[in-house]
Amino acid sequence: MRNIYIIAKREFAAYFATPVAYVFLVIFLAMTGSFAFFLGGFFSRGQADLVAFFSYHPWLYLALIPAISMRLWAEERNSGTIELLMTLPISTTEAVLGKFMAAWAFTAIALGLTFPMWVTVNVLGNPDNGVIITSYTGSLFMAGAFLAIGACLSAATKSQVIAFIVAATACFLFTMSGLDLVLNFFRGWAPDVLVDTIASFSFLTHFQAVTNGVIDLRDAIFFLSLIAFWLFANVIVVDMKKSA
Amino acid sequence: MICRQIELTINDADRNAGQSIKAPILIGTKIWDACMSQLILLEQLSKSFGAFTAVDGIDLAVPKGEVLGFLGPNGAGKSTTMKMIAGFLEPTSGRATVAGFDVSKSPVEVKRRLGYMPEGAPSYGDMTPGSFLNFVAEIRGFDGAEKKRRIDETVEKVRLSEVFHQQIETLSKGFKRRVGLAQAMIHDPEILVLDEPTDGLDPNQKYHVRGLIEEMAKDKAIIISTHILEEVEAVCSRAVIIAHGKLLADGTPAALLERDPHHNAVVVSVQGDGIDKVREVLSAMGVVEAVAGRANQIRLIGSNSKDVSQVIREKKLPIEEVYVERGTLDNIFRQITAPKETANA
Numbered sequence: 099m100r101n102i103y104i105i106a107k108r109e110f111a112a113y114f115a116t117p118v119a120y121v122f123l124v125i126f127l128a129m130t131g132s133f134a135f136f137l138g139g140f141f142s143r144g145q146a147d148l149v150a151f152f153s154y155h156p157w158l159y160l161a162l163i164p165a166i167s168m169r170l171w172a173e174e175r176n177s178g179t180i181e182l183l184m185t186l187p188i189s190t191t192e193a194v195l196g197k198f199m200a201a202w203a204f205t206a207i208a209l210g211l212t213f214p215m216w217v218t219v220n221v222l223g224n225p226d227n228g229v230i231i232t233s234y235t236g237s238l239f240m241a242g243a244f245l246a247i248g249a250c251l252s253a254a255t256k257s258q259v260i261a262f263i264v265a266a267t268a269c270f271l272f273t274m275s276g277l278d279l280v281l282n283f284f285r286g287w288a289p290d291v292l293v294d295t296i297a298s299f300s301f302l303t304h305f306q307a308v309t310n311g312v313i314d315l316r317d318a319i320f321f322l323s324l325i326a327f328w329l330f331a332n333v334i335v336v337d338m339k340k341s342a
Numbered sequence: 343m344i345c346r347q348i349e350l351t352i353n354d355a356d357r358n359a360g361q362s363i364k365a366p367i368l369i370g371t372k373i374w375d376a377c378m379s380q381l382i383l384l385e386q387l388s389k390s391f392g393a394f395t396a397v398d399g400i401d402l403a404v405p406k407g408e409v410l411g412f413l414g415p416n417g418a419g420k421s422t423t424m425k426m427i428a429g430f431l432e433p434t435s436g437r438a439t440v441a442g443f444d445v446s447k448s449p450v451e452v453k454r455r456l457g458y459m460p461e462g463a464p465s466y467g468d469m470t471p472g473s474f475l476n477f478v479a480e481i482r483g484f485d486g487a488e489k490k491r492r493i494d495e496t497v498e499k500v501r502l503s504e505v506f507h508q509q510i511e512t513l514s515k516g517f518k519r520r521v522g523l524a525q526a527m528i529h530d531p532e533i534l535v536l537d538e539p540t541d542g543l544d545p546n547q548k549y550h551v552r553g554l555i556e557e558m559a560k561d562k563a564i565i566i567s568t569h570i571l572e573e574v575e576a577v578c579s580r581a582v583i584i585a586h587g588k589l590l591a592d593g594t595p596a597a598l599l600e601r602d603p604h605h606n607a608v609v610v611s612v613q614g615d616g617i618d619k620v621r622e623v624l625s626a627m628g629v630v631e632a633v634a635g636r637a638n639q640i641r642l643i644g645s646n647s648k649d650v651s652q653v654i655r656e657k658k659l660p661i662e663e664v665y666v667e668r669g670t671l672d673n674i675f676r677q678i679t680a681p682k683e684t685a686n687a
Contacts, residue, residue: 104480108466115468178464182525185428185460186481187453340430 101188105196106203109170113204122165126208129158134215146223151215152233152309156273156301159244164265166204167248170197171336172261175253184340194332198242198249198325205241209234229311236308239321240301244269246328253335269301276300379405381533381563382427386436388587389422396422398587399436404563406532409555411578411595412567413671415679419587420567421461424535427565428458441532454482457531461538463522467511471502471521474510475528482529496524499554515542523551527558534564540573552577571671581671585679595671602669602677607643608650609633609667613660620659627653641667 113119130151134140138150174180183193219225248265255261274280276297284293297303304317382404389397397419404410412420425431426438429449438445441455465474475496479489497503500520505513510521519542526534539555540548555564555577568574574581575595583591583598591598599605612620621640624630628644642650647666654661 101481104477108469108477111473112466112468177467178460178462179466181425181430181460182458182464185430185453185456185458186478187450187483188481189450 101192102196106199109197109200130212146225155237160269163244164248164262166201167245168258168261170249171253172258176256190333190336201245202242232313233309240305243321243324246325250328250332273301276303383439387433388435390434400589409559409564409578411574411581414584418584424537456533457526459522459526459536463519465510465521470507472506478525496528500524516547536566583678590678599669602673604667605669607641607667608647609641610661611663612638613662616660
C-alpha cells in the first residue's frame with residue numbers, strides 16, 4: 099500500500115510539474131459548462147437538476163481522458179525511466195495501481211471543480227441532491243474505466259500520440275457499443291447473445307442508469323470490474339513489453 | 343553448478359542428522375559460505391530476443407570487495423546482462439543469483455539489495471534532484487530523519503547540492519549522470535550495477551566518480567560497464583571482456599595486459615640514421631617490428647631490456663632511449679573482440 103501511495107504521489111505531482119494539468123482543468127471546466135448551458139439547454143429546460151450537465155460527460159471523457167492516461171506508461175518507456183521504475187523494489191501491480199490512482203485522483207479534482215454547477219442549481223431551485231451525488235459518483239467511476247483502458251493501451255506503445263488515438267478509439271467503442279452504429283455491424287452475422295453482450299458493455303447505458311438516480315449494484319460492478327480487468331491487462335502488458 | 347551440489351550435500355546431512363556426520367556438515371557449510379559470499383552469481387545466463395541471442399551462456403561470480411569491469415564492443419550484451427542482474431529482464435535460460443536470491447523468483451528481495459543505474463542514467467526530467475531522490479528514498483523504505491540524512495549524505499557524496507532544486511531536464515549531462523548515481527547509492531546497497539557510470543563526464547568528474555567507486559568498493563560487489571579501457575585499470579580489480587554475448591576473457595587488468603603480444607616488448611629509439619644496423623643486430627635476439635608512426639623506433643618482441651642494454655653497450659649502437667612496453671588494454675580488446683580477419687591484419 100505504501101508503495102502504491104508513493105508512486106501515486108509522484109505521478110500526481112508530475113501532472114502539475116508541467117502545464118498539462120492546468121490546461122486540462124481549464125478546458126475541462128470550460129467544456130462541461132458550455133455543453134451544459136448551450137447544448138444541454140440547462141436554463142431552457144426549466145428543471146432543477148443536472149441532467150444537462152452530466153449527459154455530456156461520456157462525450158467529454160472520450161476526448162479528454164485519453165489525454166490524461168496517454169503519458170502514464172508511454173512516457174516512461176520513451177524516456178527509459180521504466181527501467182529505473184521497474185528495478186526499484188516494487189511489484190508491477192503496485193506500479194500500475196499507483197499510476198492509475200494518481201490519474202484517477204486528478205480526474206476527481208477536475209470533476210470536483212465543477213461544483214459551481216451544483217451551487218447554481220441549488221440556488222435556482224430545489225434539486226434532488228441524492229441524484230446529483232450518485233451522478234457525480236457514476237461519472238467518476240466511468241472516468242476510472244476510461245482511464246484504466248487508456249493506461250493499459252499507453253503501456254503498449256512508446257508514443258503518447260498513438261496511446262491517445264488508440265485509447266480514444268477504444269473508449270469510443272465502449273461508449274457507443276449500445277447504439278446501432280456499433281451493433282448493426284454485428285447484427286448481420288453474430289448470434290444474439292454476442293450482440294446483447296456487446297450492447298451490455300455500453301458506458302452510455304450504464305451511465306444513464308446512474309444519472310437517473312438509480313444506484314443499481316450492477317452498474318457499479320460493471321465499472322469496477324471493467325477497471326479491474328483493464329488494470330490486470332495493464333500489468334500483463336507492462337511485464338510483456340519489458341522483456342521484449 | 344558447484345553451489346547446487348553443495349546445497350544437496352547440506353540437505354543430505356540434515357536428513358541423517360546423526361552425530362557421526364557432523365564433520366561433513368561443517369565442511370559443507372564452509373564451502374556454502376564461500377559460495378554465498380559471491381554476491382552476484384550468474385550460471386549459464388542467456389537472453390534471446392526472437393532469433394537474436396544477446397547473451398549466450400555467461401557464467402560469472404562476483405564476491406564482496408570486487409569491482410568488476412564489463413568490457414565489450416557496442417551490442418556485445420553488456421547492458422542486457424546488467425538488466426538481467428537488476429531484475430528488469432527475465433533471462434531466457436540460466437540463472438542469476440544476487441545476494442543469495444534468485445532474481446527471477448524473488449525480484450523484490452534482489453532489488454532491495456541492489457543499486458542499479460541504467461544506461462544513459464534516465465530520470466524524471468520534470469522533477470528536481472531533490473524531489474527525485476526523495477521519491478527513491480521513500481520507495482526504498484526510508485522515512486523522516488533517516489530519509490533526510492540519506493538524501494543529504496548522497497547529495498554530498500556525488501556533489502549535487504548546487505542543483506538540488508533545479509529541474510533535472512535542464513541539467514548538464516554530468517549532473518544528470520550524478521543524479522543517476524545518487525539514485526543507485528542512496529540505500530547503500532550491497533551490490534551496485536552501473537551501466538557506463540562515467541560516460542559523458544569531463545575528466546574531473548570522471549576522476550571524482552572513480553574515487554567514489556573505489557571508496558565504496560571494499561564492502562560491496564560492484565559491476566560497471568565501460569568503453570574506456572583506462573578506467574578499467576584505474577578502478578577495476580577484475581575485468582571481463584564480452585562480445586557476441588559470450589564471455590571471452592576474465593582476469594585482473596594486469597593479467598589481461600600480459601595477453602598483449604606487445605607486453606614486455608622492448609622499444610628502442612635510434613639516434614641518427616643507424617636504424618638498419620640496429621635492426622640487423624636486434625633481429626638476432628627476437629622478432630623485430632616497426633613502430634607505427636615512429637620511423638626511428640624499433641620494437642623487439644621476445645627479449646628483455648637487460649639483454650638489449652648489454653648488446654647496445656657491447657656493439658656501441660646509436661641508441662637514444664630504451665623502454666619496455668606494458669601492452670595496452672586497447673590492443674587486447676581489439677584482438678579479442680575484432681572479427682578474425684582484421685585481428686590478423
